[in-house]
Amino acid sequence: MSTDLAIIGAGPAGMAAAIEAAALGLSVAVIDENPAPGGQIFRGVERAGGDPALGPDYAEGLALARAFRAAPIAYHPATALWHLDPEEGHLSLDGAPDLTARRVLLATGAQERPVPIPGWTLPGVMTAGAAQILLKTAGMVPVGRTVLAGQGPLLHLLAAQLGRAGASPVLILETTPPGRRRAALAKGGFWAGRRLLAKGLGLLAETRAIPRHCAVTGLRAEGRNRVERIAWEGGSARCDTLLLHEGVIPATHIPLALGLEMRWDPVQQCWHPAVDAYGASSHPNVAVAGDGAGIGGWEAAVAAGHLAALDAARRLGRLAAEDFAGRARPWLRRRREALALRPFLDALYAPAPASIPDTTIACRCEEVTAGQIRAAARLGATGPNQMKAYLRCGMGPCQGRLCGTTVAALIAEARGSTAETVGLYRPRAPYKPITVGALARL
Amino acid sequence: MRRMQSDSFDAIVIGGGLVGAAIAWGLQRQGLATVLLDEGDVAYRASRGNFGLVWVQSKGLGAPWYQRWTRTSAGAWPGLAAELAERTGADIGLAQPGGVHLCLSEAEFEARAARMARMRAEAGNAGFDYRMLRAAELRDMLPGLGPSVTGASWTPYDGHANPLRLLHALHRAFVEAGGAYVPEAKVTEGQAAPHDFAVAAGGRRFAAPRVVLAAGLGNAELAPLFGLAAPVRPQRGQVLVTERAAALLPMPVTTIRQTQEGSLMLGDSMEEVGFDLRQKPEVMREIARRAVLSFPWIGGLNIVRAWSALRVMAPDGLPIYDQSARYPGAFTANCHSGVTLAGAHAHLLAPMIAAGALDPALEPFTAGRFDVRAAS
Numbered sequence: 001m002s003t004d005l006a007i008i009g010a011g012p013a014g015m016a017a018a019i020e021a022a023a024l025g026l027s028v029a030v031i032d033e034n035p036a037p038g039g040q041i042f043r044g045v046e047r048a049g050g051d052p053a054l055g056p057d058y059a060e061g062l063a064l065a066r067a068f069r070a071a072p073i074a075y076h077p078a079t080a081l082w083h084l085d086p087e088e089g090h091l092s093l094d095g096a097p098d099l100t101a102r103r104v105l106l107a108t109g110a111q112e113r114p115v116p117i118p119g120w121t122l123p124g125v126m127t128a129g130a131a132q133i134l135l136k137t138a139g140m141v142p143v144g145r146t147v148l149a150g151q152g153p154l155l156h157l158l159a160a161q162l163g164r165a166g167a168s169p170v171l172i173l174e175t176t177p178p179g180r181r182r183a184a185l186a187k188g189g190f191w192a193g194r195r196l197l198a199k200g201l202g203l204l205a206e207t208r209a210i211p212r213h214c215a216v217t218g219l220r221a222e223g224r225n226r227v228e229r230i231a232w233e234g235g236s237a238r239c240d241t242l243l244l245h246e247g248v249i250p251a252t253h254i255p256l257a258l259g260l261e262m263r264w265d266p267v268q269q270c271w272h273p274a275v276d277a278y279g280a281s282s283h284p285n286v287a288v289a290g291d292g293a294g295i296g297g298w299e300a301a302v303a304a305g306h307l308a309a310l311d312a313a314r315r316l317g318r319l320a321a322e323d324f325a326g327r328a329r330p331w332l333r334r335r336r337e338a339l340a341l342r343p344f345l346d347a348l349y350a351p352a353p354a355s356i357p358d359t360t361i362a363c364r365c366e367e368v369t370a371g372q373i374r375a376a377a378r379l380g381a382t383g384p385n386q387m388k389a390y391l392r393c394g395m396g397p398c399q400g401r402l403c404g405t406t407v408a409a410l411i412a413e414a415r416g417s418t419a420e421t422v423g424l425y426r427p428r429a430p431y432k433p434i435t436v437g438a439l440a441r442l
Numbered sequence: 443m444r445r446m447q448s449d450s451f452d453a454i455v456i457g458g459g460l461v462g463a464a465i466a467w468g469l470q471r472q473g474l475a476t477v478l479l480d481e482g483d484v485a486y487r488a489s490r491g492n493f494g495l496v497w498v499q500s501k502g503l504g505a506p507w508y509q510r511w512t513r514t515s516a517g518a519w520p521g522l523a524a525e526l527a528e529r530t531g532a533d534i535g536l537a538q539p540g541g542v543h544l545c546l547s548e549a550e551f552e553a554r555a556a557r558m559a560r561m562r563a564e565a566g567n568a569g570f571d572y573r574m575l576r577a578a579e580l581r582d583m584l585p586g587l588g589p590s591v592t593g594a595s596w597t598p599y600d601g602h603a604n605p606l607r608l609l610h611a612l613h614r615a616f617v618e619a620g621g622a623y624v625p626e627a628k629v630t631e632g633q634a635a636p637h638d639f640a641v642a643a644g645g646r647r648f649a650a651p652r653v654v655l656a657a658g659l660g661n662a663e664l665a666p667l668f669g670l671a672a673p674v675r676p677q678r679g680q681v682l683v684t685e686r687a688a689a690l691l692p693m694p695v696t697t698i699r700q701t702q703e704g705s706l707m708l709g710d711s712m713e714e715v716g717f718d719l720r721q722k723p724e725v726m727r728e729i730a731r732r733a734v735l736s737f738p739w740i741g742g743l744n745i746v747r748a749w750s751a752l753r754v755m756a757p758d759g760l761p762i763y764d765q766s767a768r769y770p771g772a773f774t775a776n777c778h779s780g781v782t783l784a785g786a787h788a789h790l791l792a793p794m795i796a797a798g799a800l801d802p803a804l805e806p807f808t809a810g811r812f813d814v815r816a817a818s
Contacts, residue, residue, distance in 0.1 A: 083723050092723045376610070379617060380458075380625040383483020389490045390610040397685065397746050423483055428749045429721050436684060436708070437741030440730035 003029045003074065005312045006091055006101035008081050008254070011039020012061070012298040013290025014107035015068040016305030017312075022071040024313040029074040029099055031081050031091070033432070037065045039109055040129070041298045043136045054136065054161060057298070064302070082430035086258055086285050094434045103285055103312045107305065110291035111251045113270070113351065114402050115150060115244040116370070118360045119221030128158045128245035141167035144240030147230050149173040149219055152247035152349045153200060159207040171237055172212040173219065173230070175246070175352045184348035193341030196297075217354070219244075247349050250292050253401055257427040258283060264420040267346045268295070270405065271424060277332065278311035279304055287311065295346075296339050303335035355413075362410060363403040365396020370410055377414035384408055384425045397433065400425040448640055448647035451477045451622070453795070455654045456629050456641065456664060459489035460605065460780030461787060462656030463612035464522075468792020469654075470621040477622040477650070478613075479629060479643045486676070486717075488658050489609055489780055491751020493681055493709045494701070495694055496538060496782050498599035499572065503557060506564040507806045508760050511786060513568075516599050518785030523603070529618060532611040534603050535702035541600025542575070542584070543696040544591050544736050551593045558595050572597045585690060590735040594695075602694045604702060605781045612784075629657070632667040637771040639668070654795060655774040658754045659717075669768030671809040674776050676752035678713040680725050682733075684743035691737075698733055698740070706740055708733040712753075721750050753778040756812075763791065763807040765800055773800075774809075 005021050007014045010032035021028045038045040042061030048054060068075075079095030084104065091099040112129045119125065128148060134140040141162055146169040148155055159169055190197055218233035221242050230239040249270035255262065261274040261282035272294045279287040289308040290301035310328050313319035319327070356362065358371030368391045381387040384394065384407050393407055394400030400407075408419040415422075430439075451474075455466040458480025466478040481487075498516050502509030516538065523536040545551040555574045562570040575583075576593045583596075617623050627644030632653075639653040653668060655661050661672035686704035694700075697709045711725045726748060734741040754776055756762050761777035773795050777783055794800050 083721065083726075085720075085723075090723075098723075379613060380480070380623045381483075382625045385483045385490070386625070389487075389606050390613075392606065395747060397744075399747065426484065428747070429723075429726075430745055430748060433685070433744035433746050435742060435744055436682070436730045436733055439682075439727055439745060440734045440741060441727065 001097060002100045003027045004101070004316055005029070005103050005105060005309070006031065006099055007105045007107055009039060009107035009109060009290070009292075010034065010037040010068070010075070010077070011107060011109050011290060011301065012041060012064065013109075013292075013301035013305035013308070014039070014105070015064050016302040017105055017107060017289060017309040018073045019067050019071050020306045020309035021312055022073050024309065024318055026309075026313055026316065026318060027074070029076065029101065031076050031079050031093060031096070033078065033080050035078045037068050037075070037077070040133075043133060048136055048139075055157070061298070080432040080434070081254070082432055082434045084254065084258065086283050089285060092429070094432070094438055102316055103287065105279070105308050105312065106254055106286065106288045106292055107290045108251045108254060108292045110248040110295055111401060113246045113249050114406050115246050116356050116360055116362050116406050117219045117221060117244070118357055119223070119227065120244065121361055121364055122221050122223050122227045123225070124223070124227035124240060125221050125242045125244065128154055128243045129248075131243050132158050132161065135161060135165065141165050142241035142243075143167075145170045145238055146241045146243065147171045147173065147237060147239040148243050148245070149175065149216070149230065150245040151176045151352070152245055153345065154248065155245045156200070156203040156207060158243065158245070159210060160203045163207060169210055169243075172207070172210050173216040173232060174212060174214045175216050175219070176214065176349065177352050178215045180348050180350065184344050187343035187347050189340040189342070189344055192337055193344070196338070196341045217352075246351055248291065248295055249405065250294060251401070252424070253399065253427050254431055255281070255288060255292070256424055257429065257431060258286060260286065260288070262424070265294070266420070267350050269351050269419065277307070278328070279308035280311060296335070296342060300335050300338035303331045303338060306331040307335070356406070356410065362406045363393035363396070365398050365402070366392040368393040373407055373410045374414040377411045381411065382415065383411065383423045387411060388425065394425050399427055448649040449477065451475045451648060451650040453477075453652040453654065454479065454639060454641060454648050454650045455656055457655070457657035457660065458613070458623065458625065459487060459656070459658055460492065460609055460612070460784055461658070461775050461777060462654070463609060463616065464780075464784045464787035465654055465656055465775060465792050465795065466621060467612045467616045468788040469796055470616050470619045471788070472793060472796045474796055475620070476616070477624060477648050478616060479627040479641070479648070480623065480625045481628045482626045486659055486752050488751050488754055488778070489605065491679065491681065491749055492605035492781050493679075493707060494602050494605045494699065494781055495541070496536070496601040496603055497541065497696070497779070498782070499541060499543060499595060499597040500557070500696070501779070501782075503561055504564070505760055505806070506566070506568070507803065509561065509565060509570070510568055511761075511803070512779070512782060513599055514790065515783045515786035516601065518789045519601070519603070522785045522788050526608075526611040526615055530611045530614045532607055532614070533702070534607045534611055536601065536603040537702075538599075538601030539693040540596060540598040541694045541696070542580070542594040542596045544594045546590050546592065546732065546735055548592055554595050571599070583692070586737050586739045588735050588738045600694060602699050603781060608781060608784060629664060632664065634668045634766075634769040634772060636769055639769070639772060652771045652773070652795060655772070659752060661774055661776055665774055668772035669766035670764055670772060670774045672762055672774050672776050673809065673812060674754050674756055674762070676717055677755045677778070678715050678718065678750055679710040679753055680721060680729065680750045681710050681748060682708040682726060682729055682745050683747040684708070684740065685746050687743055690739070695736065697729070698736060706743060708740070717752065719750050719752065721748060761807050762809045763800060763804045764809055771798070
């Protein structure tokens, strides 16, 4: 099958791009791993859209999902892209027949930054994002004493959502180092970002009653067969569920596998593909929109989706230049507004410098410790790919998604280099596991 | 070359892959102060794409010296694995239970039987132990064999190991014995005189009376600087790796092996595409198809990784070993079997290089063989 635009991901950016492109007369296919539209932020929105625990944004997500369903789009849910040949425009899919597309838009979103503290592999320790998925898809909340540790908007959102669901956390441990607030305040953007700021302050007010410690360091989860305590420099508390979160970073797996040009974000200490104002990447047939091109939140992602669709229509000769400019203008403005508060948030919630103890596991799939990685870096592994050859880190089912940033940081530390210089894993297909039988098509 | 302070060694080995690391370890083990120069994190590195067979049975048809060298290496392997385990604590996962080559049609079976008979004839006094097995007999050896399998050849010489653990262990053993491993050191210049060599790499200068070119595909460009020839070309191979499964395969098959951790490795293609590392879904599909025909139960396993890599191929597919006639002390080693030949490289070739002369048994591997053919 052949299509004008193939979109990978049915989150805010992917849905918005599909709606816009279809309205412009392009044939559109959307590939998404999830069984229903929404992405991470609006996961299960068609079922849970009215749930007050999830908050007012969810209603807006529901409207987006309905418009997406109503548009003439070839939508392939529960389908994974396992290989993309950008020159040929060939998409190899698991769950649907392969596709050929004239242009491909990656709207694959973000992932949580790994938080490798001692004991983070104990049962009962999970990420805040994982807990939120359980809340959104199964209405499940943790039982017993829940502690949230880390930093970032999602931490506070989840605290509020758990509270509304009657499972308020007993303690919040914030890792934001002292002095960050002053540096962040200098970034401004408060008037243009007032709506988002109000939302954030509202969450903080809503969770005010929860005991919290600030500028916490030295976090470690303790317990025999599961987490029993959370300890930090100068304190500890009983804990049945520990939810960790240090912010989200762009999901770079497919951009890296395609060899797209990447940029380092020195504030947020993460990589993102280099894109222009409309999401065009370094490859002439590939665009990236939404959090996958740089964290901006769902409203910015919606705007970026529209812009990428307009750009696709222009490039495919379906939209004249003057028409393009007029249609792009309002979305450029809306994205600017949505991103107004971002410099403040990025500076405030920049990852706190932390030294990972030698015995702590860095690569969970292959159970490789920080100490092994440091030793191999001293032996002569100057980057993550040679490290992978030495120690198998990044070779497990997650293919380095979870350990990539940690491994690079450890190599940089051991060799007196920087994570930017050390570089990244070079992922290969299959981007997601596929069975031998499905590949063989026998 | 810019005048700068040079670091002096007994030997310089260019190339930190399996070939270079095995030779460097072998030299250091002999007491030669050796420097091993390697590229950085991203390079072609065939060693990172190796399938991991210690494979004898199909090597050297029409070239019995290659069969002998391969079998000698397989014989040296247990000693190498044991010494690396002792020095580094690393388990390289060597197992040499013999191996089979599966045939998926009657025609494949007949062709294989003819090939194996010729191998035995060519082996002469060295002997060549093998059997052709029909599917019924094979089913007792290999559980879950598919109905498409018509038969197989078997030899007792074959085995497999973990190529990445081998690489890591060689580097560790080399460094722990006092060797100097220098990454991010692609050689940019070379100076040659008999028993007097200097190279510039990674902003430093190294000097030694011996230099060994083991830079894989990089040898093609390096060799002329040292009075040598290494006419090697890239040949792409693609490999699929599944999630871990219970131990089911008691011995490796030419294109399927179960690792010590339980993953199934499925290989491998031979594609003449130049320096192109892209993966091709249609080639991956064919690898998967043959694997499922061989063992239907593999079809249910998830592929968690796959890759492509470039083999280092001479025009006739055999290794090239040479010492420069013009600049004695300069050696080159080229092959696409860095795992199989690691035993020979560490324990046989390295002592020859240390002693300053290649054994007459290696004479047929000279690059001069290609000139002869061109001239005839």
